[in-house]
Amino acid sequence: MSVDHQTVDTSRPARKTNKAQRFFTGTHAFFYRLSGGKLGGRLGKNPVLLLNTTGRKTGQKRTTPLLYLRDGDDLILVASDGGAPKHPVWWLNLQAKPEAEVEIGRKKLRVTARQADAAERERLWPLLVAMYGSYAEYQKKTTREIPVVILHPQDQAEGGLR
Numbered sequence: 001m002s003v004d005h006q007t008v009d010t011s012r013p014a015r016k017t018n019k020a021q022r023f024f025t026g027t028h029a030f031f032y033r034l035s036g037g038k039l040g041g042r043l044g045k046n047p048v049l050l051l052n053t054t055g056r057k058t059g060q061k062r063t064t065p066l067l068y069l070r071d072g073d074d075l076i077l078v079a080s081d082g083g084a085p086k087h088p089v090w091w092l093n094l095q096a097k098p099e100a101e102v103e104i105g106r107k108k109l110r111v112t113a114r115q116a117d118a119a120e121r122e123r124l125w126p127l128l129v130a131m132y133g134s135y136a137e138y139q140k141k142t143t144r145e146i147p148v149v150i151l152h153p154q155d156q157a158e159g160g161l162r
Contacts, residue, residue, distance in 0.1 A: 029063045037105035043067060046132055049075065050103040051151075056096035064090040068102075068151075069131055071124065075102060075111065077149040078128055083141030091147060102151060111151040121148045 029050055032040035041048050051064045069076040079091035094100060094113040102109050116124055125148060129136045139146050 025064060028065045032065065033103070037103075040065060041105065043132075047104070051077070051090055052101040052103070053090055053093040054097045054100075056093050062090065062093060064088075066090070067132055069124070069128055071127075071150075073153055075151040076116075076124055076128065077151065078132075078135055079147040079149055080135055080138040083138030083146075085142055085144065087144070087147065091149060094149065099154070100151070110154040112154055113149055113151050116148040116150050120150065124148050 028040045032048070032050055035041075037048075046067045048065050049068045051066050053062050053064070054060070055062050066077050079088050081088035098113045100111055100113060102111055125135075128148065135146070
């Protein structure tokens with residue numbers, strides 16, 4: 001007896017989601033930049049930055065609004081993608097090319113990204129969860145350990161973001 005397996009194209013819903021996400025991200029970035037971060041610069045009490053990466057496949061500039069936590073001169077991000085099974089594209093882009101730019105308000109800063117080591121993650125994770133409690137839920141939803149990403153300013157002489 002043979003079983004007829006029907007191939008299901010699951011790429012269409014993903015494309016629609018990606019298009020919607022790109023539209024939302026682009027709109028968010030537009031109003032953030034237009035207002036100097038007054039619109040879109042916070043999610044509740046939490047600060048939002050714009051992360052500008054280089055697409056690992058396309059080489060094109062990609063902008064993603066993300067929550068962040070300050071840790072001294074460093075900026076800390078969480079590559080949660082809402083607890084999805086795969087890493088967010090912005091983190092894959094940073095892994096391929098760690099040099100990026102962030103925008104906070106009207107200020108821009110060149111940064112280099114790296115993943116927090118185990119000791120850094122252990123110290124930072126509770127601070128990140130205290131800032132945005134959903135991170136704990138996202139970690140429960142996925143089998144991957146959600147990366148904590150450290151953005152370190154490339155040139156302190158630029159005056160930083162403070």
